[in-house]
Amino acid sequence: MEILGYVLAGLVVGVLVGRYLLRNLLKAQEIAAQTKVKKMLKDAESKAEILKKDRLLEAKEKFLQLKSEHEQEVNAKNNLINQRENSLKQKEQSLNSKLENASRKEQELDNHKKNLEKQTEIAIKKQEEVDLLKNQHVTQLETIAGLSAEEAKSQLVETMKQEARTQAMIQVKDIVDEAKLTATKEAKKVVIQTIQRTAVEAAIENTVSIFHIESDEIKGRVIGREGRNIRALEAATGIEIIVDDTPEAIILSGFDPVRREIARLALHRLVTDGRIHPARIEEVVAKTKKQIEDEIVEIGERTVIDLGIHGLHPELIRMVGRMRYRSSYGQNLLHHSREVANFCATMAAELGLNAKMAKRAGLLHDIGKVPDDNPELPHAILGMQLAEKYKEHPEICNAIGAHHDEIEMTSMISPIIQACDAISGARPGARREVVESYIKRLKELEELALSYPGVEKTFAIQAGRELRVVVESERVTDQQAELLAADISNRIQTEMTYPGQIKVTVIRETRSVAFAK
Numbered sequence: 001m002e003i004l005g006y007v008l009a010g011l012v013v014g015v016l017v018g019r020y021l022l023r024n025l026l027k028a029q030e031i032a033a034q035t036k037v038k039k040m041l042k043d044a045e046s047k048a049e050i051l052k053k054d055r056l057l058e059a060k061e062k063f064l065q066l067k068s069e070h071e072q073e074v075n076a077k078n079n080l081i082n083q084r085e086n087s088l089k090q091k092e093q094s095l096n097s098k099l100e101n102a103s104r105k106e107q108e109l110d111n112h113k114k115n116l117e118k119q120t121e122i123a124i125k126k127q128e129e130v131d132l133l134k135n136q137h138v139t140q141l142e143t144i145a146g147l148s149a150e151e152a153k154s155q156l157v158e159t160m161k162q163e164a165r166t167q168a169m170i171q172v173k174d175i176v177d178e179a180k181l182t183a184t185k186e187a188k189k190v191v192i193q194t195i196q197r198t199a200v201e202a203a204i205e206n207t208v209s210i211f212h213i214e215s216d217e218i219k220g221r222v223i224g225r226e227g228r229n230i231r232a233l234e235a236a237t238g239i240e241i242i243v244d245d246t247p248e249a250i251i252l253s254g255f256d257p258v259r260r261e262i263a264r265l266a267l268h269r270l271v272t273d274g275r276i277h278p279a280r281i282e283e284v285v286a287k288t289k290k291q292i293e294d295e296i297v298e299i300g301e302r303t304v305i306d307l308g309i310h311g312l313h314p315e316l317i318r319m320v321g322r323m324r325y326r327s328s329y330g331q332n333l334l335h336h337s338r339e340v341a342n343f344c345a346t347m348a349a350e351l352g353l354n355a356k357m358a359k360r361a362g363l364l365h366d367i368g369k370v371p372d373d374n375p376e377l378p379h380a381i382l383g384m385q386l387a388e389k390y391k392e393h394p395e396i397c398n399a400i401g402a403h404h405d406e407i408e409m410t411s412m413i414s415p416i417i418q419a420c421d422a423i424s425g426a427r428p429g430a431r432r433e434v435v436e437s438y439i440k441r442l443k444e445l446e447e448l449a450l451s452y453p454g455v456e457k458t459f460a461i462q463a464g465r466e467l468r469v470v471v472e473s474e475r476v477t478d479q480q481a482e483l484l485a486a487d488i489s490n491r492i493q494t495e496m497t498y499p500g501q502i503k504v505t506v507i508r509e510t511r512s513v514a515f516a517k
Contacts, residue, residue, distance in 0.1 A: 116513065123474075167486075211250045211267050219243050221276050222250065222267070232278035236285040237263040257325035258296075262288050296321035303334065307341055309360050313390035319370045326369060333370075336424055337363050343420035348413060358413045361399040364392070365417050368400075380404045444496065449488050449504075454480075466503040467492075473510045481506040 213219070223230045223243060230241050238259050242251035252263050266288040270276050273284075297314075300321030304312050312320075323334035344362035349355040368383030377385075384401030395411035402409045403418045445467055446458040454475035459468045469488065471481060485506040492502055 113515070211252055211264055213248050213250060213271060215248065218271055219250065222271070224276065224278075228278055229276050229281060232281045233263070233267070233285070236282050237266065239263040257327070258292060258322065261325060262292050265291070296324070299324050299334070303338065303363070307338065307359060307363060308356070309363060312360075316364065316367065316386070316390050316392075319367050319386070320363065322370045323366070333366060337366055339424045340365060340417070340420045343423055344413070344416050347416050347420060351416075353412055353416070357393065357396060358416055360392075361396040361413055361417050362420060364396065365400050365403050365421060378404065378406050380406045441496075441498065445492070445498075445502070448491060448495070452484060452488070454484075462503075464498065464502065466505065469504065469506045471506060471508050473508050476508055478508060481508045 221229070222233075222241070224232075230243065233239075234241055238256070239252050239254040239262075241263070242253055250267070252260050252267075254260050254263070262285065266281070266285045269284050269288065270281065273280075297318055298321070300317035300319070303320050304310075304317060320334070320337070323337055324332070326333040341359045341362035345355040345359035348358035364383065364387060366379065366383065367386055368377075368379035368381070371382065371386070380401050380403055384397050384407070387397045387400050395413060398407070398410045399414040399417040401407045402414045403421055405418075409415060409418075442460040442464050445460045445464060449455055449458040449467060449469045452469075454471050455469055456472050457470040459470075460466075461468060467488070469484070471484065476484065485504045488506075489502070489504045492498070492504070
């Protein structure tokens with residue numbers, strides 16, 4: 001029993017000690033959990049504070065960005081308003097100046113009207129005096145010469161008729177001699193019909209293209225930071241970009257018209273898009289090159305379709321399209337080749353030859369000017385080699401190679417190609433050298449007539465084949481006008497060199513003006 005009492009006492013003590021230890025353990029766990037919760041709350045509060053600060057910073061940055069964009073938009077609108085105000089001011093000043101000029105001209109017209117009235121009265125008085133003196137002079141001449149006025153006039157008219165017949169015979173002889181020396185009647189007919197039935201506009205190609213921009217602010221964006229954009233554009237296109245003081249314009253300089261067109265279109269796309277940086281420049285230039293290549297092929301195909309030429313090799317079609325961006329002595333190569341093709345077809349048809357083959361050879365005669373390789377070869381020989389490479393007819397190859405006498409002509413269409421090439425290049429206005437000498441000759445013709453007293457205005461018309469001379473009616477009479485026309489024609493014949501003949505027309509006009517008030 002005693003042992004059982006000890007055991008029970010021990011169990012009671014063990015239970016009490018276990019409960020005490022368990023209570024302490026639970027209390028320690030509770031304290032640890034509370035500490036952990038407090039720490040988590042503290043961490044959450046710190047993270048929330050940091051997140052709050054980040055959101056505030058982002059909101060401030062967004063506000064500043066929107067504020068900057070708004071200020072830029074406001075500045076742009078202010079600049080536009082200022083430009084429009086300046087434009088309105090300029091227009092207002094222009095209108096004021098025009099009103100002042102109109103009032104001044106009105107005053108001048110009133111003064112001129114008064115002067116004309118006075119001059120009319122003086123002219124009437126002088127005419128009466130002249131008629132009186134003329135009658136006295138005629139009476140004296142009849143007394144001295146023993147002839148009446150009608151008899152003297154008849155002798156003078158007969159003398160003038162003889163002189164006119166002599167001059168006419170000389171001109172007829174000159175025309176006949178010139179016709180015998182230049183060509184037979186049938187050859188002249190063929191050439192004239194060919195020229196009259198075919199006409200295209202002449203185009204002048206330059207080595208510089210002008211790219212217009214809306215404002216000078218875009219120049220800075222094209223140049224880029226430290227010139228990065230303009231260097232990337234020059235490297236991608238091979239064209240020199242000149243940004244100078246020229247207002248609202250950028251100059252593209254390069255010898256290759258295709259490159260200049262690529263640079264112009266790429267620059268237009270970049271400025272329109274607004275995103276201008278080296279990577280974007282390379283992307284746009286690559287797309288533009290592809291577009292130009294497709295356009296070249298399209299131009300070539302449209303040209304051969306318009307001319308009715310079939311079976312041309314695709315590479316030759318592409319070269320025909322590239323002619324659009326080439327020039328020869330200032331004359332557009334594609335327009336020149338189309339013109340020569342039409343000339344050749346017309347002339348070959350008139351002569352009873354193969355018009356389709358002549359047209360084909362005329363289109364391809366300058367194909368050797370398109371490739372950039374083999375610069376040491378003449379373009380006629382290079383064009384002949386290209387035609388042979390792409391299996392063109394031997395007569396066409398010979399016509400291409402012989403149109404500048406580099407090789408011997410072996411076909412009938414070869415001299416036709418040579419003649420039509422000369423006709424197209426020699427047309428007035430087709431090439432710079434021709435048009436400059438042509439304008440110089442017309443100016444010399446007008447200046448020669450202006451050197452005579454009483455001549456008020458001169459006009460060289462009909463491509464220099466006619467000269468119209470306007471004289472002052474107060475200083476030149478009708479009889480003097482006839483003598484003036486003969487004198488000017490004689491001087492032109494002896495002092496100037498010109499093709500064909502020149503018709504001289506002297507115009508004497510008398511105007512009588514009155515005002516009903």
